[in-house]
Amino acid sequence: MPYDVQKTEEQWRSELSPAEYAVLRQAGTEPPFSGEYNETSAPGVYCCRACGAELFRSDTKFASHCGWPSFYDPKDSDAVELIEDRSHGMVRTEVRCARCGSHLGHVFEGEGYPTPTDQRYCINSVSLRLAPDGD
Numbered sequence: 618m619p620y621d622v623q624k625t626e627e628q629w630r631s632e633l634s635p636a637e638y639a640v641l642r643q644a645g646t647e648p649p650f651s652g653e654y655n656e657t658s659a660p661g662v663y664c665c666r667a668c669g670a671e672l673f674r675s676d677t678k679f680a681s682h683c684g685w686p687s688f689y690d691p692k693d694s695d696a697v698e699l700i701e702d703r704s705h706g707m708v709r710t711e712v713r714c715a716r717c718g719s720h721l722g723h724v725f726e727g728e729g730y731p732t733p734t735d736q737r738y739c740i741n742s743v744s745l746r747l748a749p750d751g752d
């Protein structure tokens with residue numbers, strides 16, 4: 618499925634920092650407890666760092682203590698794309714930005730967190746940019 622935002626790998630590489638490129642375009646993972654939004658509770662909207670699409674709201678962010686920013690629901694159900702990921706000998710669900718296809722993280726469910734959805738969108742800080750709430 619083509620994404621609304623499409624760029625060559627050269628373009629992405631020139632627009633993103635090496636750390637951003639490794640996660641967003643190569644499905645890497647930032648080290649746990651290293652990301653700038655890991656413990657952030659400031660209000661606002663988390664946007665895709667690659668294309669600016671609004672992905673998550675701060676009021677669905679919760680303290681999972683897993684080492685990465687965690688959300689229990691995307692801002693809009695079609696803001697993210699979920700893809701089965703069988704890498705590393707595991708079956709996981711990859712979360713991508715639905716607008717540009719960049720890798721954001723993974724979603725896990727049924728872990729028992731006291732959230733409305735019992736889901737944990739485990740997202741790399743480097744994939745996100747927190748913007749003040751515009752509503």
Ligand SMILES: [Zn+2]
Nearest residue numbers: 665668714717
């Ligand atoms: Zn994006």
